[in-house]
Every structure is written in C-alpha cells, then in structure tokens.
Amino acid sequence: MRTEEFINELMEELKDIPEADRSQMKEYYEEMICDGEENGSSEEEIIAKLGNPKDVALRLRSEYGQITRNESVQYASAPSEYQGSDAVHSIRVSAMDLAVQIRPVPSGKVQIHYQPDTSVEDFTCEEVGGVFTVMQKYHLMGFVAFWWKHALSFRRQAMLIDVPESFHGRIEIETTNGKVSLAGKLLLEQFRVRTTNSKMEIIGTDSKEIYLHTTNGSLRLEHVKAENVQLETTNGRIELSEVSCTGRLNAKSSNGRIEINRIRGREVTLKTSNGPVRGVMEGRIQNYSIQSRTTNGSNNLPRRMELPGGPVLNVNTTNGKINIDFLGN
Amino acid sequence: MDIQRKKGILDVCVLSVLKKGPSYGYLIVGAVSECIEISESTLYPILKRLESSGCLTTYKQEYSGRLRKYYQITQTGITKIQEYLEEWDEMKKVYTFIANNQSEVEV
Numbered sequence: 319m320r321t322e323e324f325i326n327e328l329m330e331e332l333k334d335i336p337e338a339d340r341s342q343m344k345e346y347y348e349e350m351i352c353d354g355e356e357n358g359s360s361e362e363e364i365i366a367k368l369g370n371p372k373d374v375a376l377r378l379r380s381e382y383g384q385i386t387r388n389e390s391v392q393y394a395s396a397p398s399e400y401q402g403s404d405a406v407h408s409i410r411v412s413a414m415d416l417a418v419q420i421r422p423v424p425s426g427k428v429q430i431h432y433q434p435d436t437s438v439e440d441f442t443c444e445e446v447g448g449v450f451t452v453m454q455k456y457h458l459m460g461f462v463a464f465w466w467k468h469a470l471s472f473r474r475q476a477m478l479i480d481v482p483e484s485f486h487g488r489i490e491i492e493t494t495n496g497k498v499s500l501a502g503k504l505l506l507e508q509f510r511v512r513t514t515n516s517k518m519e520i521i522g523t524d525s526k527e528i529y530l531h532t533t534n535g536s537l538r539l540e541h542v543k544a545e546n547v548q549l550e551t552t553n554g555r556i557e558l559s560e561v562s563c564t565g566r567l568n569a570k571s572s573n574g575r576i577e578i579n580r581i582r583g584r585e586v587t588l589k590t591s592n593g594p595v596r597g598v599m600e601g602r603i604q605n606y607s608i609q610s611r612t613t614n615g616s617n618n619l620p621r622r623m624e625l626p627g628g629p630v631l632n633v634n635t636t637n638g639k640i641n642i643d644f645l646g647n
Numbered sequence: 648m649d650i651q652r653k654k655g656i657l658d659v660c661v662l663s664v665l666k667k668g669p670s671y672g673y674l675i676v677g678a679v680s681e682c683i684e685i686s687e688s689t690l691y692p693i694l695k696r697l698e699s700s701g702c703l704t705t706y707k708q709e710y711s712g713r714l715r716k717y718y719q720i721t722q723t724g725i726t727k728i729q730e731y732l733e734e735w736d737e738m739k740k741v742y743t744f745i746a747n748n749q750s751e752v753e754v
Contacts, residue, residue: 346716349716350676368686368687
C-alpha cells in the first residue's frame with residue numbers, strides 16, 4: 319500500500335471526527351512515514367508496520383473519546399456532551415454494546431459524555447418532567463451495523479455520566495456487553511442495572527434499593543449501605559465487602575464463588591453452585607437464624623438454627639465449601 | 648501489565664525521552680521501544696494527552712524541504728517525571744514489604 323492510499327483510507331474511516339483533529343492525525347501519520355523512509359525503511363515496510371487503516375482508525379477513535387473528555391473545556395460545544403437541568407430526579411440509560419461509568423462529582427448538573435457513532439447508531443438524550451433519558455441503539459439496519467462493528471471492532475465504547483452529589487434520585491441502566499461501574503459517594507433512591515457478558519462494580523455509594531443483574535461477569539460491592547440489595551449473575555463471582563443492609567441482601571450466582579467481608583443484613587441470602595461461599599459476617603452467630611446447605615463440600619455453619627425475630631442467614635451451594643466466620647456485635 | 652498502569656508508565660517514558668532534547672514521532676517510538684512495547688498508533692494519543700496537560704509543547708522546523716513536528720518537554724513535564732520517580736521510591740518500599748512477607752510466610 320502506498321502512503322496516499324493509506325492516508326486516504328484512514329481519513330475516510332475518521333470522517334465524523336472534527337476537521338481540526340482529523341488533519342492533525344493525518345499530519346502525524348504522513349510524517350511518521352516520511353521520517354521512517356529517511357531513517358532507512360521502505361514505504362511499504364513502514365505502512366505494513368502501522369497496520370491496516372481500519373485498525374488504526376479504531377484505535378485513534380477509542381482514544382479520541384478520552385482525549386476530548388480531558389479537554390472538556392475546549393470541546394464544551396461539541397455534541398459529545400449532554401446536560402440535564404437541576405430538576406432531574408431520574409436517569410435512564412438504554413444502550414447496546416456499551417460500558418457505562420457513573421462518576422460522582424461534587425457539584426454541577428447531570429451530564430453525559432459520549433461520542434455517538436452516527437454511522438451505526440441512533441442516539442437521543444432528552445429530559446421530560448425530571449426524567450433524563452438516554453437512548454443509544456443501532457439503526458434499522460441494526461443487524462448489519464452490529465456485524466460491521468463487531469467484525470472490525472476493538473471499539474470498546476464507553477459512556478461517562480457525571481452525577482452531582484446533590485442528586486438523590488433513581489438511576490436505571492440497561493446495556494449489553496459492557497461493564498457498569500459506580501465509584502464514589504452518592505446517596506441514591508434506587509440503582510438498577512442490567513448488562514450482559516460484563517462485570518459490575520459499586521464502590522462507596524449508598525442507595526435505598528440496589529438491583530444488579532449480569533451474565534458471565536462478576537459483581538462487586540464495596541462500602542455500600544442500602545435497605546435492600548438484589549444481585550444476580552451467572553458464571554461470575556460475587557464479592558461483597560463492608561456491605562450493610564437494613565433489609566434483604568440477596569446474592570445469587572452460578573458457577574462462581576461468593577466472597578464476603580464484614581457484611582450485614584436483616585435477611586442475607588447467598589446462593590451459588592459450583593463454587594464456595596466464604597468470608598466474614600458482621601455480628602454474632604448466636605443472634606442469627608441460619609439455614610445452610612452444600613453438597614460435595616464442607617460446611618462450617620449449622621444446617622438449621624431457628625431464632626425467631628433475629629436476622630436471617632441463608633447459604634446455599636453445590637460442589638463448594640461453605641466457610642463463614644462471624645465478627646463483632 | 649494492567650492497561651491503566653501501562654498508560655501511566657508510557658507517558659513518563661515518552662517524557663523521559665524528551666528530557667534529553669526535542670524529538671519527533673518516529674524517533675520517540677524507536678527510543679521508547681527499547682524498554683517497552685509501543686506502536687505509532689499508541690504514541691499519538693499519548694502525545695496529545697501530554698500536550699493538553701501542558702507536559703510538552705510542539706514546534707515545526709524545516710527539514711529536507713518539509714516541515715517536521717518536534718515535541719519539547721516543559722517544566723510541568725519535568726516535574727511529572729520527578730513525581731513519578733518519587734512515587735516509585737514509595738512503591739519500592741511496598742514491593743519489598745510484600746516480597747519479604749512472602750518469604751516469612753512459607754510453611
């Protein structure tokens with residue numbers, strides 16, 4: 319491939335990127351090739367080393383989102399950011415093949431950072447009566463687009479959502495094939511997430527209700543306070559560290575271990591298969607009503623211990639050990 | 648290596664190359680490749696990132712009939728290298744601590 323051909327193909331792949339950035343990318347690669355030649359390589363060799371223009375474009379594009387994000391002041395008017403008003407009490411995201419990261423910010427408004435790829439997807443963002451709705455989906459030609467994207471793709475896109483600490487409402491996210499994470503101090507009414515083939519993580523946030531559902535991915539909660547927590551995954555582990563619930567804490571996996579560290583709840587249920595359940599509960603074992611069961615594994619808990627009125631612990635696995643200790647009051 | 652960590656290290660590697668003097672893309676890739684894998688396409692976003700965070704500036708200079716873009720480290724960039732090295736001193740203590748504990752725990 320000749321320089322001109324390489325550059326033209328690359329520019330074609332990047333045509334939705336603002337011209338100023340695009341011409342800088344062009345200049346960079348042109349120069350790379352010239353300098354390579356002057357340092358003794360052939361044009362062919364250098365271009366082969368750079369890789370196929372489609373792959374180069376994908377890499378530039380995935381980094382591009384991060385660059386513009388860091389330069390948010392400079393790019394404030396670009397269509398990659400969408401802001402809600404002060405009245406927003408619910409955030410709803412519906413997406414495909416997209417990782418979603420919630421980032422608590424000390425002040426400001428709810429804000430979405432995302433660079434839609436309009437060649438394959440529809441993207442809308444609207445606020446009606448305090449409900450901020452973000453929709454991203456493939457065009458009508460969805461199947462073709464989906465195939466196209468995946469055939470080429472290391473395009474691991476991500477959407478970043480800034481949520482101010484003053485927001486105390488509901489967040490609902492539905493996506494596929496993308497990780498969902500929330501790290502930082504927020505006080506929410508509800509946090510409800512569904513994804514597939516990816517893990518989820520909540521660190522440091524309190525929410526009245528938490529509902530997380532994924533497949534083929536792990537679930538991790540750390541320093542979380544809630545009334546009720548419902549966690550479900552398949553083929554993934556569940557890790558709970560310093561999770562405290564005034565109501566139900568329900569963790570369910572299959573083919574994954576469950577690890578707990580200082581968790582507490584009025585009614586705790588830990589259920590998996592083909593994996594151990596182990597770790598430390600907060601409180602005294604004498605105060606709990608316990609039901610536990612495993613097949614093909616040792617169990618250090620009583621099978622059945624009734625204590626009316628006290629907190630309840632249910633542990634259930636097959637082909638795995640149960641080993642739970644109690645600590646504190 | 649963890650991607651985030653590698654990214655951070657690459658930033659500092661590029662800066663350390665520039666500390667020896669202004670350089671251009673092709674040479675930077677060559678110099679950094681001596682110690683850690685980097686491709687032309689990986690370098691581009693790194694340079695952009697370092698430029699937007701004020702760690703380097705760029706200028707163009709004529710070279711054999713065309714303009715070549717040179718990257719030059721700034722004081723912010725030099726400070727960033729120093730911070731990294733100081734951080735590394737702390738990290739070394741942690742690594743030594745972890746490694747020593749391993750040998751003591753052997754049963």
